[in-house]
Amino acid sequence: MNTDQILTYIKENNIQKIKFAFADIDGVLRGKMIHPKKFTEGLQDGYGFCDVVFGWDVNDAAYDNVKLTGWHSGYPDKDCRIDLSTLRNIPWQDNIPFFLADFSKPDGNDLPACPRSLLKHIVKQCSEMGFHAEFAQEFEWFNFKETPQSLQDKNFTNLEPLTPGMFGYSILRTSQQSAFYNDLFDLLTQFNIPIEGLHTETGPGVYEAAIIHDETLAAADKAVLFKTAVKEIASKHGITATFMAKWNADLPGCSGHIHQSLWDKEKKNNLFYNPEDEHNMSDLLKHYLAGQLYCFPHLLPMYAPTINSYKRLVEGAWAPTTITWGIDNRTTAIRILNSNEKYTRLETRIPGSDTNPYLAIAASLASGLYGIKNKLPLNISATEGNGYQDTRNGKLHSNLFDSSIAMKTSPIAQELFGAGFVDHFTNTRLWEHRQFAKSVSDWELKRYFEVI
Structure with a gap:
């Protein structure tokens, strides 16, 4: 209207x-x-x-x-x-x-x-280059039979999950919580956030939802709204939903993978697809992929913005630690899905569910376009097997401080997003690190209080 x-x-x-x-x-x-x-x-x-x-x-x-x-x-x-x-x-x-x-x-x-304004600039650049980009973000999150008050009263310990045990893709668990489960699917759709799929993941009370893809800004809007909408719907059922990347050291983390593809302006042809290529990958996709791989060390805080983000980015936790790509490989930083033209896309697997979707999607698109503009060669072959062991192209920074310093001093980051944004954003991340560094954790008390 x-x-x-x-x-x-x-x-x-x-x-x-x-x-x-x-x-x-x-x-x-x-x-x-x-x-x-x-x-x-x-x-x-x-x-x-x-x-x-x-x-x-x-x-x-x-x-x-x-x-x-x-x-x-x-x-x-x-x-x-x-x-x-x-x-x-x-x-x-x-x-x-x-x-x-x-x-x-x-x-x-x-x-x-302003994150949304930043993304609008990147979308404009994409359009000026002659492309239409489609994006979708998927989220995992944990649900608890808790309220904001009970979380405070319990000091965030001994929390009761919505359902017990490890039971991924469970029909039983969702049936046992059918009122909440159906409300999520139905109310999100009514709120113009149509869900492609909704299911339990492995872990007590954990769900995963994939949002149907859309043009870039609308997809980011839906992803941002999704997280708050889920929290509000959950609250109606006496449930608290958390999108922390890793709320418990002994349980899997929560991802926020980003799916993306470039199309012509008429939205008829997927420009990432080439049936003549060994992997059905066009040269455009290879440049886009090379751009993301090249820019990961320069933009990592936009994908992993919190102290907690890096607790998820560890070996064997279904999250990447190396600068790698693979064909339908869930151990790499980028997963290529290429079964046919309609569904050929790139999945960026670094982001957790704690990301700011506007910034994570802006980083994905801007770095991909950077690869196209500069015709960056895809000079590393696809990882076959365990991506954690493939260090040919280096590893991701393992903490927020190192990644923020790298971005703050990166000419690539400033070229893509401007000095004003980079300075402000990285300083907020360094602030976050300082707040963590001066805190005293339960781990420290348990380890040192009596013995040291």
Whole structure:
């Protein structure tokens, strides 16, 4: 619907409240509910938000190492603009109209810290190169019979999973939780996040969902909304859902794999497919793949943004540790699926479910396009067998500090995303590392308190 149609819809349906939100640097939705009058008045010039929303971390602690905002700037308002094309009603909240927003400006001088605005720039570059990109992100997450209050009361220990034991692809477990399971599938579809597949994964109370692919920005919007929507639907059932990459050292981590392909502008031909090639891979796909492999060390925090992300990226945990690719190989950083033209795609397997989808997808697309622009050769052959043992092209950084320093000092990262974004984002990641480094963990207490 266009602006006039939306305003008519609001008036004719006597809508008295509207929700909108945007994703912060961690991919957490921040927003508010507004009156229709406020909504109408802000459509042209935007809605003022204190820019601390990009100046604090996931626990609302103000960064002390960013230039974009802070005590030095007085935390002024920045204009947030609603994207009318993102209208959807929230079925589990009386069908309240909802919109996504970002900090893009008509003159293109966007707020460097806004993840959605950043992705829009990469999508524009892709279109200018003559391509239409399709993306989809899939997520794994754990469900617990807990509430926010019980988590605090238990100090996040001795939590009760939704279901016990390791039971991947279980029909039984989902039948035992049919009300929640069906609500997830049905309500997400009604919320315009159609699910391709939903099932249990191996682990107590863990689910996996694959979102049907879409054009890049819409796919990222759906991925961002998916995580919050799942949490809200779960809460209705007395369940808490977590998208931590690795919540328990003894259990598998949670992935956020990204599937992608490039098509012609008419969306008729998959440009990644070439039936004459040994692996059905076009030269374009090979350059795109080479670009991602080359850029991984420069952009890793965009795929693995938290301290916890790197607890998942360990050998034998169904997550990659090496800069590798393979044909339908789940031990490599990139998996190529190439059975036919319709489904030929590249799967980036580094991201966990804790990623900010806008940033992870931006990194995927930008690095792939970088490979195409520079005609990077695919100078490493496909990994056959165990990707953890294939170190021909090096290994991924094993912690957030090293990966953030590498990105902060990388000319490639600045070329792809601009100095303003790189400086702000990497400083937020280094802040995250500092908060972790000065904390005292349960592991340290148990190991050292009495004995040392």
